Amino acid sequence: MTxxxxxxxxxxxxxxxxxxxxxxxxxxxxxxEYFRRVARADKKAQEIEQSCMRPRRF
Structure with missing residues (x-):
């Protein structure tokens, strides 16, 4: 991820x-409710970032 x-x-x-x-x-x-939704958005962003950092295995 750049x-x-x-x-x-x-x-x-x-x-x-x-x-x-x-x-x-x-x-x-x-x-x-605001903090619950924001936490879910932050968690999803972290998941996206971590998935791009993992090395791919072929």
């Missing part, structure tokens, strides 16, 4: 967090 890929993934997660924040504010959801 440095540009990591930056793209970070921007993607940041924009997703903004969407989650807006949706939680619009639907009057509590902070725990």
């Amino acid at each position: 440095d540009g890929d990591r930056k793209f993934l970070a921007r993607l997660v940041a924009s997703h967090k903004a969407v989650i924040s807006e949706e939680c504010r619009r639907k009057n959801l509590d902070k725990s």
Whole structure:
């Protein structure tokens, strides 16, 4: 995974967090729901990054 890929993934997660924040504010959801969704997004980003770091076996 290149440095540009990591930056793209970070921007993607940041924009997703903004969407989650807006949706939680619009639907009057509590902070725990926001943090639950954000944690899931962060975990998925880490999974993507780790899957690209593993050496491939053929």
